[in-house]
Amino acid sequence: MQPAHETTGGTSGPGTAVRDDVVVLDGLTKRYGSRTVVDDLSLTVRRGEVYGFLGPNGAGKTTTLRAVLGLIRPTSGTATVLGRPAGSPGAQVGALIENPGFYPYLSGRDNLRVLARYAGAPAGRVDAVLGTVALTDRAGDRYSTYSLGMKQRLGVAAALLKGPELVILDEPTNGLDPAGITDVRALLQRLTADGCTVVLSSHLLGEVEQVCDRVAVVSAGRLVVESSVRDLLGLRRLVVAAEPLDRAAAVTAGLLGAERVAVQDGVLVVQAGAEDAARINRALVLADVEVTGLRQEAQTLEEVFLQMTGSELAAAPPPDAPHERAQRLPQGAVR
Amino acid sequence: MSTATGTRTPQGGSPSPEPTAAPLRGIVAAELLKLLRRPATWVLLGLWPALQLVFSTLVPYISYKRGASYEGSPPEALLASTLPDRLVENSLSGLPLFGGALLLTLGALLAGSEYTWGTLTTLLGQGPRRLTLLAGQLLALVVVLAATVLVSFLLTALAARAIAGGASAAVDWPGPAQLVRALGGGLLIATTWGALGMLLGTALRSTALPIALGLVWVLAVENLIVNVAAPLLGVFDAAQAVLPGVNAGSLVAALAGEGAALRTPGVAAIVDGGQAAWVLAAFLAVSTALTGLLLTRRDIA
Numbered sequence: 327m328q329p330a331h332e333t334t335g336g337t338s339g340p341g342t343a344v345r346d347d348v349v350v351l352d353g354l355t356k357r358y359g360s361r362t363v364v365d366d367l368s369l370t371v372r373r374g375e376v377y378g379f380l381g382p383n384g385a386g387k388t389t390t391l392r393a394v395l396g397l398i399r400p401t402s403g404t405a406t407v408l409g410r411p412a413g414s415p416g417a418q419v420g421a422l423i424e425n426p427g428f429y430p431y432l433s434g435r436d437n438l439r440v441l442a443r444y445a446g447a448p449a450g451r452v453d454a455v456l457g458t459v460a461l462t463d464r465a466g467d468r469y470s471t472y473s474l475g476m477k478q479r480l481g482v483a484a485a486l487l488k489g490p491e492l493v494i495l496d497e498p499t500n501g502l503d504p505a506g507i508t509d510v511r512a513l514l515q516r517l518t519a520d521g522c523t524v525v526l527s528s529h530l531l532g533e534v535e536q537v538c539d540r541v542a543v544v545s546a547g548r549l550v551v552e553s554s555v556r557d558l559l560g561l562r563r564l565v566v567a568a569e570p571l572d573r574a575a576a577v578t579a580g581l582l583g584a585e586r587v588a589v590q591d592g593v594l595v596v597q598a599g600a601e602d603a604a605r606i607n608r609a610l611v612l613a614d615v616e617v618t619g620l621r622q623e624a625q626t627l628e629e630v631f632l633q634m635t636g637s638e639l640a641a642a643p644p645p646d647a648p649h650e651r652a653q654r655l656p657q658g659a660v661r
Numbered sequence: 662m663s664t665a666t667g668t669r670t671p672q673g674g675s676p677s678p679e680p681t682a683a684p685l686r687g688i689v690a691a692e693l694l695k696l697l698r699r700p701a702t703w704v705l706l707g708l709w710p711a712l713q714l715v716f717s718t719l720v721p722y723i724s725y726k727r728g729a730s731y732e733g734s735p736p737e738a739l740l741a742s743t744l745p746d747r748l749v750e751n752s753l754s755g756l757p758l759f760g761g762a763l764l765l766t767l768g769a770l771l772a773g774s775e776y777t778w779g780t781l782t783t784l785l786g787q788g789p790r791r792l793t794l795l796a797g798q799l800l801a802l803v804v805v806l807a808a809t810v811l812v813s814f815l816l817t818a819l820a821a822r823a824i825a826g827g828a829s830a831a832v833d834w835p836g837p838a839q840l841v842r843a844l845g846g847g848l849l850i851a852t853t854w855g856a857l858g859m860l861l862g863t864a865l866r867s868t869a870l871p872i873a874l875g876l877v878w879v880l881a882v883e884n885l886i887v888n889v890a891a892p893l894l895g896v897f898d899a900a901q902a903v904l905p906g907v908n909a910g911s912l913v914a915a916l917a918g919e920g921a922a923l924r925t926p927g928v929a930a931i932v933d934g935g936q937a938a939w940v941l942a943a944f945l946a947v948s949t950a951l952t953g954l955l956l957t958r959r960d961i962a
Contacts, residue, residue, distance in 0.1 A: 389962075395786060398960035415682035415793075421786045427779025432698055443691035444794075445787035446683035484783060 346373045348492050348523045349394055353403035356389050356547075363389045365547040366403065371492075371525055376514055378538030378555070379527035386547035387527040388424055391496050394525070395421050408491060416446065420490035422498055426481030430470035434461055434480050437469055438487065445488040455483040458513070474501035482513065493517055494525045499533060511537055564603055566594040567619035568610055577613045578606055593619075683789045688797030689804070696771070696805050705767045706805060709760040710813040717751040717925065718743045718820045742924075745821040746833040749843040750917035750928070752810075752817040756847060757910035758879065758927035761854045764806065765875040768858020771798060772952070773868035782961055791957045799856065799949060806851040810844060835918075843916045849938060850909045853945045854879075857905065860948040863955050879906055887931070902932050905944050912937035 349371035356364040364386040371377045381387050392398045393405050396413010405412035407419060428437045438452040456462045459479040464472070472480065478501050485493055495514075499507045514537050517524055528534050534541055534555075541558060543550040551558065568574035574594050579587045586597040596606065600622055610617050696702045725739040743751065756764075775781040784794060818834075825832045835843070861871030883906040890897035901907050910927045915934025932940070 392960075392962065397782060397785060398962060415790045416788050419786075419788065423782055423786065425779070427781070427783045429695060429699075429778065429780060431700060432695070436694065436698060440691040440694055441783065441787050443687040444683050444784050444789050446681065446687065481783075484786070487787065 347371070347406075348373050348408060349377075349525065350406040351390070351394070351403070352406070354390065354393055354400050354405055355402045356386075356393060356398065357401045363547050364393070364400075367544070367547070367549050368403075369542045369549060369552050371523060372540075373523050374518060374521060375539040376518055376524045376526060376537055378534035378541035379525060379544065380531070380534050380541050381527075381529065381544035383529055385529075385544045387529075387544060388496055389547075390544070391421070391423060391494055391525070391527060394494060395419065395423070397423075418488060418491040419494065420485035420488060420492070421494040421496070422478075422481040422485045423494070423496045425500065426477065426484065428469045428477070428480060428484075431468060433466050433468055434472065434476075434483075435465040437480065438465075438483060441484050442487050447488045451487050451489070455486045458486060459483040460509070475503060475506050478502055479506070482510070490522065492523045492525070494527075496527045497529070498526065499528070499530065507533070563623045564596040564598045564600075564606065565619070565621050565623055566596060566606065566610070566617065567592075568594060569616045569618065573613060574610055574615045574617075577609050577615060581606060581609050682793060683787070685793055685797055685800075688789060688793055689800045692797045692801030693804060696801055701770055702767065702805065705763045705770075706809045709755060709763050710809060710816050712759055713752065713755040713813050714816050714820060717754050718817055718824070722820075722824055740824070740828055740830065743821060743824050744830050744833070745818065745825055746831075746835060747917075748814065748818055748821055748835055749839065750913060750925075751821065752814045753843065753847045753850070753913045753916065754925035754928050756850045756854075757906050757913055758925070761850070761906060761909060761927075762876050762879045764851050764854035765858035765861075765879060766872050768802065768855035768860075769862040769871040769875055770858075770868055771802060771855075771862065772859040773862030773865065773871055776862075776866040777868055785961055792953055795949075795953050795956055798859070802855050802859075803848070803852055806855060807844075807848050810847040810851055813847070814840075814844065839916075839918065846912050846916045846938065849941050849945070850912060853905060853909070853941045853948075856945050856948045856952070860952045860955075863952045883907065884926075902936075903940055905941065907931050908937040908940040908944075912941060 347370050349369075351367050351369050354364055354367040355362065367386075367390060379387050379390070389398065393400050394407055394412050396405075396407075396411075407414070408417055410417060428434075429440070432440070435452060435456065438455065439449070442449060442452050453462070453465075456465045459482050461476060461479055461483060464476060469477070469480070478498065482495065482498060485495065495510075498510050502510065511533075514524055514526065526534065526538060538555055540552070540554045542552040543558075566574065566578070571589060571592070571594065575587055575589055578594060578596055582596065582598060582602070588595045596602075598606065603620055603622070607617055607620060721739045722743045725736045725743070728736050729739070730736060741747070775784070785791065789797075822832065824830070834840075858871065858875055861875055862868060865871045865874075883901075883904050886897050886904065887901050887907060891901045892898070906927060907929075910929050911932045912934055913928050914930040915937060917928075
C-alpha cells in the first residue's frame with residue numbers, strides 16, 4: 327500500500343504519457359468559488375485494468391470523472407487520457423456519468439442512433455450494444471417508459487457505442503437489481519477480456535472489492551490512497567489455534583518468515599491466504615503440533631477506509647453472496 | 662447482458678491512430694432525427710403556417726364573402742389582399758410577431774432541454790467538438806425552418822389560387838426574383854428567432870425561463886417600446902431601429918413590395934429593407950457566437 331503522495335511518482339505528465347498509462351491525473355484541482363471539490367488529485371490508470379474509484383457520496387468522484395472526459399475545466403492540474411489532453415475530440419472513451427441523460431420522446435434505439443452519429447460509430451453498433459445490455463426486446467419503446475434499471479443499461483450501451491479503449495462508468499449499478507448488478511460485473515470482465523480499460527466509480531464497497539484490480543480511495547476531494555485491492559486489504563490473516571503455541575509459532579515462522587507470524591490472545595495470527603492454509607496445517611501436524619482450529623480473517627475495504635479516514639462508506643452486501651465475512655475473503659475479490 | 666461486447670482490442674503499447682471527431686453531416690442527421698421525432702417541433706412549426714393562413718388569407722376572405730369592410734376599405738380590397746400577387750406578405754407577415762414567438766420557443770426548447778434532460782453530457786461524452794455540436798444543431802434547425810417557410814408559401818399559394826379561381830380574379834404571382842428574395846428573407850428572420858431562442862436556452866440552461874422571457878420580449882416589450890416609449894422619448898425612437906422584431910417587420914414590409922396592405926401587427930416599414938436584413942444577420946451572428954462561447958467556455962456539470 328502506498329500513501330497518496332507517493333503513488334504517481336514516475337508517471338508521465340501530459341504530452342509525454344506512455345501509452346500504457348491510459349489516464350494520468352496530475353495535481354488535478356477543481357474549485358467552485360471557495361469550495362474545493364477536487365484537491366490536488368494525482369493518479370494513474372494503466373491499460374487493461376479495472377480501476378476502482380472509491381469514496382463516499384460527495385467525495386468528488388463524479389467531478390473528477392467529468393474532468394477526465396473534458397466536460398469541466400480543472401482549476402489547476404492536468405488530466406491526460408490515452409496520451410492526449412482530456413476532452414480531445416474523438417477520443418476512444420466511452421462514459422456513463424451519473425444518471426444518464428436521454429431523449430424521453432425517442433426510443434432506446436433512436437437515442438443510440440443519435441449518439442452513434444455523435445460518436446462517429448457505424449450504425450451497426452447500435453444493435454450490437456443493445457444486445458450487449460440485453461435491451462433488444464425493448465429497443466423500440468420510448469425511453470420515458472423504461473424502468474430505472476433499463477435506463478442505466480441504455481447508459482452502459484451508449485458508453486460502448488464506439489468500441490472504446492477506455493470505459494468510464496460512474497456508479498453503473500445505481501438502480502439495478504441484484505441480477506442487473508451481476509450482469510454489470512460480467513460485462514466488466516468481458517470488457518477487460520476484450521482489452522478495454524475500465525474506470526469504475528462507486529460508493530459501494532462490495533462492488534469495487536469484487537471487480538477491481540486497483541483502487542483509488544478519495545475523501546473530501548483528496549486522494550487517500552491508490553493501491554491494488556490486494557495491497558489495500560493488507561495480507562490476509564490466518565488464525566490458528568494450536569498446542570503447543572510456541573512450537574506452532576516456530577514452525578510457521580520457519581515456513582513463512584518470522585515477520586508474518588504473531589501470537590495474539592492465545593492464538594497464532596499468520597499473515598497468509600487460504601492457499602497457505604493446507605501447507606501450514608501439514609507442517610504443524612508433522613511437527614507434532616495439535617491444530618484445533620484454522621480460520622481465515624480478512625479486512626474489508628470498509629475497515630481499511632475507516633482506518634484511513636475515520637468516515638464511513640456505504641457498505642453494500644454482495645448481491646449474490648451471503649453476508650458472512652468469511653464469504654468476502656479477498657482472494658475471491660482479487661482477480 | 663449476454664452477448665459479446667464487440668469492442669476492439671487495442672494493441673498494447675502501439676500508438677492508436679489519431680482520433681477523429683464525428684463528421685458534421687452525421688451530427689446534422691442526428692439533430693434532424695431528434696427534431697423530426699419531437700412532438701413539440703411539429704406543434705410549433707405547424708402552428709405558424711396554420712395561424713399565418715388563417716389570419717392573412719382565410720379571415721379576410723370570409724369577411725369579403727360576408728360583405729364586411731376593414732377600416733373603411735371596401736370588401737373588394739379585402740379580396741384583393743388575399744390574391745396570388747400578395748403571396749409574399751401573406752406568407753411571412755406572422756414572422757415578426759407570433760411566428761417569431763413560436764420559433765424563439767423552438768430554439769429555446771432545442772438548446773434548453775439538452776440541459777434539463779442531461780443529454781448534453783451524453784452527447785459530449787461521445788467525443789464531438791462542442792462547436793460541431795452547435796453547428797449541427799443550428800444547421801438542422803435551418804433545414805426544418807426552411808421547410809416550414811416553404812410550407813407557409815405553399816399553403817398560402819394554394820389558398821390564394823383557390824380564392825382567385827372562385828372569384829374569377831387575376832392570377833398574378835410575384836416574379837421569381839421577388840419569390841427567391843422573400844424565401845431567403847423569411848428564412849433569415851426565422852433563423853434569427855431560432856438562434857436567439859437557442860442563446861436564451863443555452864445561457865439559462867433550462868427551458869421555462871428562456872421561453873417566458875422570450876415571449877415577453879417579442880409579444881410585449883418590443884410593442885411597448887415601439888408604440889409607447891418611442892413616441893415619447895427620442896432614445897427609444899432611435900433604439901427601436903435595432904430591435905429584432907422591428908427589423909423583422911421592416912424586412913417583411915420591404916419584401917412585400919410597393920402597394921402591400923400592411924395590416925398585420927408587427928409588420929411596418931420602420932427601417933428600410935437592406936438595413937433590416939443586416940441587423941437581423943448581425944443578431945444571428947452575434948447570438949450564434951455567444952451561444953458558441955457559452956458552450957465552449959462553460960463546464961458541463
